[in-house]
Amino acid sequence: MPEYALVAEHFNLYYGEFHALKDLNLSVRKNTVTALIGPSGCGKSTLLRSFNRMNDLIQGVRTEGAIYFEGKDITKDDVNLVQLRQKVGMVFQRPNPFPLSIRDNITFGPRVMGEKKRSVLDGIVEDSLKRVGLWEALKDDLNKNALALSDEQQQRLCIARLLAVKPEIVLMDEPCSALDPIATLRIEELMLELKRKFTVVVVTHNMQQAARVSDETGLMYLGELIEFDKTKKIFTNPSEKITEDYVTGKFG
Amino acid sequence: MTPKRAEHIALGLMVSGAFLALAILLFIIAVIMIKGLPHVTLRFLLDNPMDMGRAGGIFSTIVSTIYLLVVSLIIAIPLGVGTAIYLTEYTVEGKVTKIIRFGTECLAGVPSIILGLFGFILFVVKMGFSWCVLSGGISLAIMILPVIIRTSEEAIKAVPQSYRDVNEVLGGSKWQGVIRLVLPNAAPGILTGIILSVGRGIGETAVVIFTLGTSLRTPFSIFDSGRSMAVHFYILAQEGISMKNAYATAAVLVFSILIINIFSYYMMHRFVKGRT
Ligand SMILES: Nc1ncnc2c1ncn2[C@@H]1O[C@H](COP(=O)(O)OP(=O)(O)O)[C@@H](O)[C@H]1O
Ligand SMILES: [Mg+2]
Numbered sequence: 001m002p003e004y005a006l007v008a009e010h011f012n013l014y015y016g017e018f019h020a021l022k023d024l025n026l027s028v029r030k031n032t033v034t035a036l037i038g039p040s041g042c043g044k045s046t047l048l049r050s051f052n053r054m055n056d057l058i059q060g061v062r063t064e065g066a067i068y069f070e071g072k073d074i075t076k077d078d079v080n081l082v083q084l085r086q087k088v089g090m091v092f093q094r095p096n097p098f099p100l101s102i103r104d105n106i107t108f109g110p111r112v113m114g115e116k117k118r119s120v121l122d123g124i125v126e127d128s129l130k131r132v133g134l135w136e137a138l139k140d141d142l143n144k145n146a147l148a149l150s151d152e153q154q155q156r157l158c159i160a161r162l163l164a165v166k167p168e169i170v171l172m173d174e175p176c177s178a179l180d181p182i183a184t185l186r187i188e189e190l191m192l193e194l195k196r197k198f199t200v201v202v203v204t205h206n207m208q209q210a211a212r213v214s215d216e217t218g219l220m221y222l223g224e225l226i227e228f229d230k231t232k233k234i235f236t237n238p239s240e241k242i243t244e245d246y247v248t249g250k251f252g
Numbered sequence: 253m254t255p256k257r258a259e260h261i262a263l264g265l266m267v268s269g270a271f272l273a274l275a276i277l278l279f280i281i282a283v284i285m286i287k288g289l290p291h292v293t294l295r296f297l298l299d300n301p302m303d304m305g306r307a308g309g310i311f312s313t314i315v316s317t318i319y320l321l322v323v324s325l326i327i328a329i330p331l332g333v334g335t336a337i338y339l340t341e342y343t344v345e346g347k348v349t350k351i352i353r354f355g356t357e358c359l360a361g362v363p364s365i366i367l368g369l370f371g372f373i374l375f376v377v378k379m380g381f382s383w384c385v386l387s388g389g390i391s392l393a394i395m396i397l398p399v400i401i402r403t404s405e406e407a408i409k410a411v412p413q414s415y416r417d418v419n420e421v422l423g424g425s426k427w428q429g430v431i432r433l434v435l436p437n438a439a440p441g442i443l444t445g446i447i448l449s450v451g452r453g454i455g456e457t458a459v460v461i462f463t464l465g466t467s468l469r470t471p472f473s474i475f476d477s478g479r480s481m482a483v484h485f486y487i488l489a490q491e492g493i494s495m496k497n498a499y500a501t502a503a504v505l506v507f508s509i510l511i512i513n514i515f516s517y518y519m520m521h522r523f524v525k526g527r528t
Contacts, residue, residue: 054420059344086423096414098433109422112432158418165422 005030005169005199006051006088010065011075013046013055020046022223023065028169028216033191033200035214035231037207039251042220044203048171051201052088053081069169086113089167093174095154097146097161102129102138105146105157109165128160131197132190152183159190163198170194172202176209188213207247211235219243281506288503291496297504301468305484306494310501312470316385316478319471320464321453323389324396325446331393332400333435333442339401340408341430360398367395368462376463383465383477391463392456396449403448407441408434440519447516451509457482481505 006028013021021043028034036044046055053074055061066073074084086109097105106128107121115121125142129135134156138144146157155175162170172191176184184206191200191213204210210217211231218228219242227234227243238244245251253261299309335352343349371391381387411434419429435442457480465477466487479487481501488498 052421054417057417057420082423082425085421090421092414092417094414096412096418098415098418099437108419108432109424112419112422112424112428161418162421 003030004028005069006201007068008047008050008065009068011050011067012064013043013050014062015058016060020223021050024225026218026225026228028199028201030199031195031197032215033195033202033213035210035217036201036203036220037205037210037217038220038226038246040205043223044220045173047220048090048173048201048203050075051169051171052085052090053079054085054090056081086165087167088169088171089162089165090171090173091155091159091162091175094178095151095158097149097154097157099145099147101143102146102149102157103142105161106164109161113165124164128164131163131194132156132160133186133193134160150183152179152186155179155183155187156190159194167198169199169201172200174203174205176204176206184209207235207249219246221246281510284499284502284506288499288501288506291500292503296500300470301484301497304493305468305488305497310481310484310497310504312468313479313481313484313501314504315470316464317454317480317482319385319474319478320388320392320460320480321450323385323474324392324453325450327390327393328396328400328449329446332397332445333404335397335401336404336408336442337430337434340405341426341434356398356401359394360402363458364395364456365458367391368459370394371459372462381475383463383467384473384475385464385471385478386474388460388464388478388480389474391459392453395456395459396453399449399452400442400445403445404438404442407438407445410441411437440522444516444519447512447519451512451516454480454512455482455505455509456480457486461486 004027008024008026011021011024012019024047036047038044049055050063050067051069051074055063063075065075067075069084069088072079098108100108103125106125107115110121110124115124126135126139129138134153137153146154149157155178159170159175176187179187188209191202194200195215202210202213214231216229217231217234219226219234219238219240221242227238227240229239233239234243235247238247296309297314298311300312301310302308335356339349339352368391371387371394375381375387375390376383415433415437416429419433424432460480461483464480464483466479466483467477468479468484469476471478482505485498485501485505488494488501
């Protein structure tokens with residue numbers, strides 16, 4: 001299955017007693033944008049966090065089934081988490097740059113992985129900022145504190161910080177929920193740009209956003225994946241009644 | 253009595269209590285400064301005590317005090333900050349953390365005279381260090397450890413969780429996150445705790461007199477005995493050697509403590525402001 005970046009098979013997740021994800025099966029195609037939609041509390045973030053094992057930080061989490069990445073089941077105990085997270089990166093809901101300079105934000109990842117050479121790090125800074133469209137605006141201000149940037153720039157910087165560790169998959173959990181509509185549109189353009197080199201999985205509660213950016217969409221409801229298909233089909237001709245009700249705004 | 257009236261009376265009592273406390277503080281400071289400051293000269297600060305403190309200055313006791321504080325901080329900071337990191341970053345709330353926390357609370361509650369005796373028996377006698385900067389430093393470190401642990405823990409907890417999450421996402425180990433993100437961002441808070449404990453250590457007599465000793469010579473090695481300013485004041489006053497020099501010493505002591513407390517107050521405010 002080389003054309004798939006992530007494949008979940010009969011994947012279940014429990015927060016203690018609570019069964020949060022129920023028998024999920026889905027395949028995320030490489031170099032696409034996949035959107036996960038659904039009412040809040042249905043398990044979108046939980047699923048996203050399962051793709052790079054960020055749920056490990058939470059006590060009492062247990063999983064069943066498998067999620068394959070590069071042919072390996074990443075839910076197994078012997079997975080190298082540092083490697084996994086380097087390859088399957090995540091952008092959070094609120095822009096959360098470190099209170100450091102723009103440069104130090106971007107070089108943080110490469111440096112924890114042992115890169116010390118100034119020339120290499122400078123190259124990474126330039127490359128990452130170019131990819132998120134910040135290079136022209138910030139190239140003379142690399143020592144400025146990242147917290148001085150606008151919300152949109154901060155979120156772009158967070159994406160650049162992630163790209164600096166050369167991931168293959170970029171997970172985004174409602175990356176625009178703290179941004180204004182114009183910034184949101186521009187981040188969406190960025191997602192489309194990113195899928196040429198990376199695989200993007202984006203959680204959103206904004207259905208227009210899912211329709212605009214994604215190639216495939218999954219609708220989740222109460223921990224189940226109700227339907228997973230081409231975005232066009234989900235929004236124009238869904239197979240399930242719940243999907244239709246949700247995308248037409250009857251609930252959620 | 254109507255609730256309103258009760259409220260007025262309670263408020264009145266509380267306000268007068270607060271003003272009384274402030275008045276007492278100002279009174280103490282005023283008395284000590286008025287009686288002591290006129291005798292505090294540069295010579296007094298830079299001359300060694302002579303004739304058991306009847307004459308001369310307090311130079312060797314200033315050196316002893318600083319030396320003692322430095323040694324105790326060198327011991328207490330790594331231990332205290334390390335404990336705080338362990339409690340906040342490496343454990344989940346449970347039995348173990350409860351026991352450690354309870355232990356530090358108890359340690360904070362041990363009267364300092366008991367700590368002094370403990371230090372005397374263990375370091376001075378049993379381990380044979382005799383009265384010296386090392387014995388005093390370790391004993392004082394034990395005394396300030398709870399303050400450092402507590403303040404460091406608060407400071408570390410105040411570092412946003414998202415920094416740790418992002419560190420994790422970028423492939424950083426827990427320890428890298430601690431070194432590169434948690435500690436730098438907790439530093440002002442930790443520093444506040446350290447300054448607070450310096451303020452406590454500088455005025456401590458009970459622990460110090462039993463462990464550092466009372467020698468008026470300037471200590472060089474950590475195995476030399478010494479006499480801290482607080483102990484010097486205590487002995488001068490207690491044995492009626494020189495009230496004039498006792499007050500002068502007290503004035504220097506109170507002045508240092510005031511400066512330290514004002515500084516830590518200022519640090520704390522900057523820390524709180526930086527967080528919001
Ligand atoms: N740390 C946790 N512990 C227990 N339950 C949780 C935890 N995180 C999320 N949940 C529960 O799991 C369900 C799915 O949450 P989440 O994945 O955050 O939903 P979504 O992102 O779709 O809004 C919710 O019912 C939520 O209450
Ligand atoms: Mg969510």
